[in-house]
Structure formats: C-alpha cells, structure tokens
Amino acid sequence: MKITDAQVIVTAPGRNYVTLKLVTDDGVVGYGDATLNGRELAVAAYLTEHVLPLLAGRDASRIGDTWQYLYKGAYWRRGPVTMTAISAVDQALWDIKGKVAGLPVHELLGGKAREALTVYGHASGADVDGLLADVARHLELGYTAVRVQAKIPGMDSTYGTHTGAQIYEPASGALPTEETWNTAAYLDFVPAMMKRVRDEFGYGFHLLHDVHHRLTPIEAARLGGALEPYRLFWLEDATPAEDQEAFRLIRSHTVTPLAVGEVFNTIWDCRQLISERLIDYIRTPVTHAGGISHVRRIMDLADLYGVRSGCHGPGDISPIGMAANLHLDLAIPNFGIQEYMGHRDPAGEVFDWGYRYEGGMLWLSDRPGLGVEVDEEAARRYPYDPKYLPVARLADGGMHDW
Structure with a gap:
C-alpha cells in the first residue's frame, strides 16, 4: 500500500485551516490537520516543499517508521511548524490504516x-x-x-x-x-x-x-x-x-x-x-x-x-x-x-x-x-484569509506574554 499522491488544502470556512490529504495506490484517502493559528502558511510551505516529496512511494502502513523518518531525518527537530507538519502526516496515516481495516482509529x-x-x-x-x-x-x-x-x-x-x-x-x-x-x-x-x-x-x-x-x-x-x-x-x-x-x-x-x-x-x-x-x-x-x-x-x-x-x-x-x-x-x-x-x-x-x-x-x-471527510469543492469556496493573533504590552509599552 504505497502513497501515490499528497496535497495540502488551505481553506478558511470561518477561520483558516490547513489539511493534508494522502492517497494510496488502491485509492484510500487519509486526512490530517496541519493548522497552526497565525502561522498556517509556514506549515503549508513546510509540508509542500520539504515533506511531500519524501512521501511518494512510501508504505502507508508503516506509521512509526515514517514518523521517525520525518523527525530524525530533518536534523533540525522539534518546534511548532515541524511538529505540526509531522502530526498531519501521522493523522493521515492513521486515518488510512483505520479505513483499510474498516475500524475507527480508537479500535x-x-x-x-x-x-x-x-x-x-x-x-x-x-x-x-x-x-x-x-x-x-x-x-x-x-x-x-x-x-x-x-x-x-x-x-x-x-x-x-x-x-x-x-x-x-x-x-x-x-x-x-x-x-x-x-x-x-x-x-x-x-x-x-x-x-x-x-x-x-x-x-x-x-x-x-x-x-x-x-x-x-x-x-x-x-x-x-x-x-x-x-x-x-x-x-x-x-x-x-x-x-x-x-x-x-x-x-x-x-x-x-x-x-x-x-x-x-x-x-x-x-x-x-x-x-x-x-x-x-x-x-x-x-x-x-x-x-x-x-x-x-x-x-x-x-x-x-x-x-x-x-x-x-x-x-x-x-x-x-x-x-x-x-x-x-x-x-x-x-x-x-x-x-x-x-x-x-x-x-x-x-x-x-x-x-x-x-x-x-x-x-x-x-x-x-x-471519521472526518473533506469536501474539496467547498474548501475552494473559502480562500485563505490572513489573520494574526494579538500581542500584549504593558502600560509603559513593554512587551508582555499574550
């Protein structure tokens, strides 16, 4: 069961979401959430430029090996952008595994x-x-x-x-x-x-x-x-x-x-x-x-x-x-x-x-x-809408944790 297609879907139906879609050679589709509020496009770019090229032809059933490949293979590890991208792949692979087995992931x-x-x-x-x-x-x-x-x-x-x-x-x-x-x-x-x-x-x-x-x-x-x-x-x-x-x-x-x-x-x-x-x-x-x-x-x-x-x-x-x-x-x-x-x-x-x-x-x-499916046609009706989280300052103008 090989990964034959992978794409990133960015949509804003009420707020911005980044979704990873993986497809196997027998047509099974898996979805993963790659949303990082206020930094959505950073994760989308990390996935598109650095992760998706590594997934083509990989065995979709080897979730643990793929996780280690993306984590240890990157050398520059950790951080919210990298780990959100890895998470999206992991979720999509669990989604595929559950669909192939005909079982919800918790089983x-x-x-x-x-x-x-x-x-x-x-x-x-x-x-x-x-x-x-x-x-x-x-x-x-x-x-x-x-x-x-x-x-x-x-x-x-x-x-x-x-x-x-x-x-x-x-x-x-x-x-x-x-x-x-x-x-x-x-x-x-x-x-x-x-x-x-x-x-x-x-x-x-x-x-x-x-x-x-x-x-x-x-x-x-x-x-x-x-x-x-x-x-x-x-x-x-x-x-x-x-x-x-x-x-x-x-x-x-x-x-x-x-x-x-x-x-x-x-x-x-x-x-x-x-x-x-x-x-x-x-x-x-x-x-x-x-x-x-x-x-x-x-x-x-x-x-x-x-x-x-x-x-x-x-x-x-x-x-x-x-x-x-x-x-x-x-x-x-x-x-x-x-x-x-x-x-x-x-x-x-x-x-x-x-x-x-x-x-x-x-x-x-x-x-x-x-147990979640994505209507890609509907997603295209809601293009990315740039938004930032607030920042906080003290009364004297100094920065503070928001």
Missing part, C-alpha cells in the same frame, strides 16, 4: 477505555453579569465543566471573552492587534469573579480558568492560593510554559490543580513537569505535537506519574485534529477532560465529522479511520 489503539468524553465549554462575558448568564447557558446545555473568563474593568480587552455570536476567535486583521495588560488588576479581579460564579451556581460543576501564560511564578502562586476556596478543576497556563522549573515554586504554595502544555510540541517539553509531578493535567494536542503516535507516548509517560490528559481543543484545530484527539482520548487510561469549543460557521460545509456533543460529553461514531 486500533486498543479499543474504548470509556464510552464518551467529558468536555468543558467556554463561558465568558463583557462583565461578570454577562459571564454569569453565559455560565447559566452552558449548564442548561448540559456541560458539567465550564471555563470562565470575563473582561477586566479598566482594560480595553481581555483574553478569552466573546465578541459576537460565533465562538471565540482571537485571530483578526492583516497585522496583530495590540492589547494592554495589567497584572495587578487581573489578580484583584479573578478571585472576585470566581466568588460570584460559585455564589450564583454552587459547587455542582467543574470550574476552570486560563491565565494564558501571563504571570510570574510568585504571582501565579498567589493567585492559586486565592482561588483555593472556589475549588477549581484547574488553573491553566499560569506562567510562560518554557520555564518548567517555575512550576516547582507554584506547586509549593498552592493546592489548586495546575494544567499546561498547549504550546508544547514534544515529550521533552513536558518531561520534567510530568516526572516531578509539578502539574496535574497535560494539555499537549495531537495537532501540534507530532500526531497520535507521539502524543500517545506523552500520555503513557503522564500515566506513570498520575498526570491526566486535558488536551487543547479550540476552534483553531480543525474537526480532523479534534477527531484525532478524541480517538486517543477514548483509548488512553488517564483521560482527564477535553476542551471543546466547536467550530465557526461555515466549517460544516467543508468538514463532515463523526462526533457529536450530548449531555456534557462528546460521542464518537463508528466511522472507519478518524
């Missing part, structure tokens, strides 16, 4: 370890009252876990807050927008926000919050301590993720559970955090960390140390990447929770996915492979 990974996957939704508001209304809406929809974010008074904009009827999408404009950040205002606001949520709705559901890498270790420790009365499911991305050692200080000052990893690309990025039990949830997603093959290794390592999964799953991962994550989630023993935002319209015109939300969980179909 090839050992079968179901659970029937469905608990997810968390994103509630937000332009103020706390608006947030409370959105939390109520999520609870009415059956969510048992909700991430909460609200606009901070006195700041022009705040990460994670909706600006329209569609799901949250921070990328916009031909150049990055600039946001002003105020750490002191944030640290004062968040505990009061959490108190309002718990006072209004009680403790019968899981509560999550994303710091988005904006605090120093000691600031994060202070926030974690202040939030302990509100029993968070996790505090996400409390500090810039490059500094794994920083989590030792946070851990020593708070028992609020910690989650990190959406910007990690390999097992080496999270090895210390996992092996030293400095976090509770690892959020590394299939799309950005080398595919199912490599993220499974990360989750196996995490399982040894009691760390559970909580994989990144925003709208800037396509339905293909989401499905790949869900198949892995369904099979691993240490599943924790899955982020789920859904996708902006008209994504459903391009992607036909085989999973559904019901009662606070995602349920996978029994479609073979990853």
